[in-house]
Amino acid sequence: MRAKITYAITAAVLVVYFVLVGSRGVLLLRHGTVLTVTFGVAVLILPVIGLWFLWKNTRFVQKANALAAELDGEGGLPVDELVRTAGGRIDRDSADAVFAKRRAETEDSPEDWRCWFRLAVAYHDARDTPRARKAMQRAIALHEGKPVSV
Template structure:
């Protein structure tokens, strides 16, 4: 719960900063000077892109949490079977072994969102965040009901 609260606090601060930048951009555009208008347009477009990315990040989180809740209700969440170092880090060989098993499951059932969800967790445990996110997005797309 702490991380969720922290995320929303930071998102609110980011949106406030975007609002300030947009306000300043409008002020620059009102000068009528070509440089002011150009910078003002950029000051409106860039926060717009930021809001778009923020929205998609929130949606991704909501959808992946919904899949996790459904999988938990079914008893299908992956069990943490990873070996850890005394410092708490995941042992690389252990993560690789679990990953190989999850990848084989995904290849055997390519249309099952559950195996792709578990594969995404394996990617995350292996430290490959970009592939974990892409795989989770695939699991979300495979899920039969919209979230």
Template structure:
């Protein structure tokens, strides 16, 4: 697993480096347009300068979320609460079969409904949403799990 983790980290670092290079080039082009002094190039230059700022924000937010999710995954794994899908039937693509994912989701949702303010239940529900193919709700529920776990750490539990 360490080897896979190292490959992932190296790949992410390479992508971030490439994006940083691209953002610098884009910023330089934007500055050149602004320095032109004429109205249209200045307007385009300002618009081009916004793109690297948006890109930096997106990279930061994505990496921060990745670290937060990894932190929760580590805690869940250490507590032995990770969803076990090894025995569930899989599609040829490797994803969990839809009916099996739906059954798993129903079970995890019932656990969550019993204690919705427990970050562990929200984490497990987010994973169940992901296995069921509902990525939007999975992200939303994972954000909730991150917030609940952060609040729990702040309280010193």
């Protein structure tokens, strides 16, 4: 729940920022000189890119959460079997061992979105965020029946 609140607050702050930047871009456009119009257009592109990025990330999180809910309903969410340090951090060797198990599971069933979901969690636990995101994207694509590129 805390992560959802943090995400919502961050998204709201970003939207306010995009509105402020956009208003400055409009002011530059209204000034009417070649230089200010050029800068105005450039400034207006930033909020558009930012809103697109925010939208894509929000959709990704919603789809990943839907997969997690479905997997939880099936009783297939990965069990937290990781060893943690006294400070609560995940032990690297423990994360590597779980990752190896999840990778083997995914290699045995490469078309099963559930395996890719669990592999994404293992990547995340191993602190490999880019690969975790790619694995989750693959899980989403497989779940939606979309073609998956290799």
